[in-house]
Amino acid sequence: MYSDRALVIGAGFAGLLAARVLSESYGDVVLVERDTLTTDAGHRAGIPRAHHPHPLPARGAEALEALFPRIGRELENAGAVRADLGSDCLHHFPAGPAPRDHLGLSVLSVTRVTLDRIIRRRVLRLANVSLVDGLTIDGLLHDRGTVTGVHGRRGDRPFTDYADLVVDASGRDSKLVSWLAELGVHCPAPRIVHGHLACSSRLYEVNRDLDLGWKNACEITHVPGTTRGGAVSSVDGSRWLVTLFGADGDTAPADDDGFLDHATSLRCQDIAEIVKTATPASAIHRAGNPRNRWNRFHQVPDWPRGLLALGDAVVSLDPVHGHGLTVTALNCADLRALLREHDLAGEPLVFQRAVARAARFPWTFATTADLGRGTRTLPLRARLLRWYSGRVLGAIPGNRRVYRAYVRVSQLACHPVALLSPAVLVRVLLAKTLSGRRPRATAP
Template identity: 30%
Template sequence: MSLGRTAVVLGGSIAGLCAAGALAPHFDQVMVLERDDLPADAEHRRGVPQSKHPHFLLNSGRRAISELFPGFEEELIAAGGLHLMPSMDAAYLEGAGWASRKRSSMTMVYSSRILIERVLRDKVREVSNVVIREGVSVRGIETVHGGTARGRVTGVIFATAAGEERMDADLVVDAMGRGSSVSDWLVAAGWPEVPVQSLDAKVTYTSRWYDLPAPEDRPASWWWQHLVIMPTQDKGDHPPEHEFLVNFFPIEGGRTIACMGSWGIDMPRTAEDFVASAERVRAPLFAAAMAECEPVSDVHLTRSTGNKWRRYDRLPEVPSGIAFIGDAICAFNPFYAQGISSAAGSALTLRAHLEAATVSGRPLDQRFFRRFLADQRTGLKVPWGMAMARDRGYECATGTETLPSWQRKLLAAMTWPAFNLIVGAAREDAVVDEHFARVFNLDESLGDMLKSPRVLAGLLRYQVNSVLGRRKVPSGFDPREDPPATDWTPGVAGARAEMADAR
């Protein structure tokens, strides 16, 4: 049974495409309105400036997209995406030094944002009742009874090269990102202003794309494919670049994205400054790796990184006829790689509610949208809480969610020790590792992880063993040297002998 003739999605980026997949089984036609002319291949476009930076596709996101579009993951890998195990394939520089390699429960698919979108567009175009209209600029929404219990969005107004058009809709999905004007249009139609939670930790990041050397021409020490350099935990004097979070991020086509980011520090904008800054980060391997590669892009800088949650669920009368997906409702600091997965998760939640309405025959009334917003809120609390746990600790942060000075200082003092404890314990305890992987991939909240008696026991055991000098897996290898290639997975030949040597 169809829930209506037409559903309209505002925006054809990842959030909008996921929403189209959720809507397609329940409406006769799904119309996606996109401002850009969409490329046939994996190419950058004006509406997605962040495509120039690394994008992690977390497990929750890749699983959600694959549920909406079966075969997505396989096609992404066939198109060049890399299926890797970060604990084995990434060189990771934490506070004290290089971490050890070791098998873990987490794998990831690495690719560029533009490849993810291209594969996803191809999947959407296979759905017979979804139409993508390109070169369309959405100008407004049509409503009735704004701000009342009967208030509803009934259609959209948009402009094309031929002029202005109106389209009736049984359901509208706002997927227009951080800059969406829908909340302003709702106010103009009679709804009160939407409450907004915000926290901007002044994150800036800058990236440049490189061609990697052919595999046979790479240095013998390059066992790794992904290079991560965490900010220093040293409180003494050091160059600003030691505060950078650095990625040398592998993507399809034998390319990599070199990326540096920081909280509240000016970042390089030119190629010359980019290389100079890279040479001052706290591991020389980053600049050395860049020098082995061929740059193929300019330097791209992004400042639009604040966390922002439009709390439509807190309106006295939520509008019917409209749902909100992706950054249009909740945008995160991109450092934490939560945006794609959160958007795909919200689309899955919407699909579940539409399926329930189809089975029950209930209308898409205010009760439906209030229930959806409540369920969506539950899913968004997990990534939002993770972003707050880190960004609230920075003195430069502004917004509604900032903390009093004493709380901020306490959080800042606790963050690194807690992180080090969890990461260290995860290397030695399979249960802690599994829970930590779930938290990283947005399948579990940090609070729920820390409620597990088994996890708490693992953390305590690791802390005691650390004090007694009984760690099973070494760490803290000299950041000025190449990261060690030894596999410290239990049972791997030679690991115990090298552990003895390390002591």
Template identity: 40%
Template sequence: MTPEGTGRALVVGGGYAGLVTARVLADRFDEVTVLEQDHVTAAPEHRRGTPQSRHPHALLARGADLLEGLFPGLRAELREAGAPVSDFGQFPMLYPAGWSPRVRTGLALQTFSRPLLEAAIRRRVLAHPRVRLLDRTRAERVVLNDARDRVIGVRTTGDALRPADLVVVTTGRNSRLPAGLSTAGLPAPDVLRVDGKLSYTSRVYRRDTASPPDWQASLQATLAPTARRGGTVVALEDDRWLVCLFGADGQSAPTDPAGFAAYADSLANPHIKDVVTRAEPLGSIYRYGGLGGQWRRYDRIRPWPGGLAVLGDALCVLNPLYGHGMTVAVQQAVLLARELDAHGPADACARFQRRSARTLLLPWYLSTSLDLGWRPEGASVQALLARRYLARLLRRIPDDPELYRRFLAVQHMTASPLTLLVPSARGPSARARRGGERS
């Protein structure tokens, strides 16, 4: 492809992954159409198709940098809209072994609601003259040519064929693409699943800005095989707190106010309990379950149809507790752009699907290795060893600030996991920090 663009591209799904994909395609195609089944407005609003939007979201440092490259000034725009920013190392996290050290990392933590982020990106994407959004348009299936080696478009509601030179599927964890490929005579992908039976239960509260605490967010982690309850509280725009209570291995916080408060009170993190007890609730309580990891191995399908790409949650759903999903989606959009520049839509997509698997290796193993602790039966020796190593590392973090800095750099995908193998001097004891010092 040339920078001037040629041909037509369809993006199936108008959420976060679809929008960042449309942005990179707009520089490479004459016409980019985003198909979205929900009604979409310019305002930051929750949509039926993204039930996860009522729960916490965060961009890791790598993802935030890539987004800023695609949308210069986005960080400042979000901050102007009220999304606070601080150093990630100042984010108190309570692990089963104790509190994380307070350190300076240079890794920014900006917290916001999912609707605010999507609205800001959508406004910028739709301002591009080559992009249009068709909302309330349901994509039924991808259409291949007679030889079944090339995508020619997408059929939408009413059996209308929308032709395209490139189709990118970003329809999330409930994507119907595997069934569509089977209908077209192609094999369905192998699917890897690791389910820690995690659920989120969330509520928004009013934030008192007159006497703010010295933290922007606070968390209590779950960890197999014993710590089934956890939660987080994060500052959002419009002077709000978002409290999310985690349940793992089948645990789940109640959705009635009394039960929600009792669950929060059962946690050892005082910040979560204080907000639930003292702040004014601003809405209903929402639960979101089915948060297990799922990786559809499209990279293993041979041959792969030309002109078809799958990314975001439609490709791989990562446990949201570890915060990799949005970062991986923008990484994949940028990778797709590079492959299109080098090979064009006919040949780029098979290469993209194979290479996109590499973007998933680190986040997949970080999250699933820990989740396997709930049900280790049948896990590979490699996975069990990785889980044992990560669990040991998390036990050391409260006493080792240097190790914690390196761990966060790996988590934010700005450093290689090999940096965690470098020995570090033991930091000052964290025993005194445990308990109530952070309350």
């Protein structure tokens, strides 16, 4: 059965996936977007972190494939690189390198521009989906507890559109809380955990003379003491995306000399070799410390009918953990399943509770590290999580079973309880603790 009309605010990753799902249940789906888009739009203001990594872990790729059959192959044909998280990835932890065995669990490395372009093409081919761009939404239309549409402006002209269902997928910059306040609907204060990790990224042309023996590499930071890290992803077929991390006041560099000095100070010297020898294909783009924010819309008892919110508009996570795209894809998988059984325009909290359930573990995973970098005393549960996560990281080098469990959990492919199985628990508790000492810089 089709309802008449759905309107999605935002034509980024979340909005495109939501429109794909809604096209199965609504006769007319309209995407409204602030930026002016073309079919092959490049970097744009609405996705300020598009210059930085956007890996698609196994769970996210699976959810995306369910919505867009064979999209994985299409992305690979466009240059995305699939890497096994064991054999194809060089992963350095503070206690040493991870095992390099084949895990059968892969990550799809792709630039955000390529990912959005391929998905946008797919969505806009749907007969009942249309796009209105260059449009700023200023608020919601409503009638007796029901959202009935949106109002805003397109250039210097006012804009009004009506819909049976409005979905906010406008991302981190969502103004939904203030729009709801204008309707007399007040949300609980959001949960906020400030990030403590800045990053700088640059694209390089692949240097074929470097035989590195891997597709992706990563060296993580860790509290206390390990304040520098870096990552390299093979993207778009013939490029490397190099990202350098600085934590706890260790600044991510924004100049050529600083970029090289930072890379040289890492244990993973392959990153430094790329920076030294490969040809830059972009400027250096720096991003500050993003915060983790959770708008608890599932706890609003008078949440209006006809309104849903998903993706970063609800839960925005520190991007360094790479969970944002996957959580959004899972939100849309839940949306698809719930639309088969519920009139979500009339029962919106059914969906908002599903969004909250999907966010619980990624939120804990992201904020456990960030809370540890603060100065305030943590609750006992948070201290225990920090202690055990440090033990897990310390046990990974040379321990295939622990690393396999860690990867599956961190990729959202397995429940966190896997890290507490007897076989893993014993190895974790017997492992040495992390020293937390930062590796010394070596001469370039």
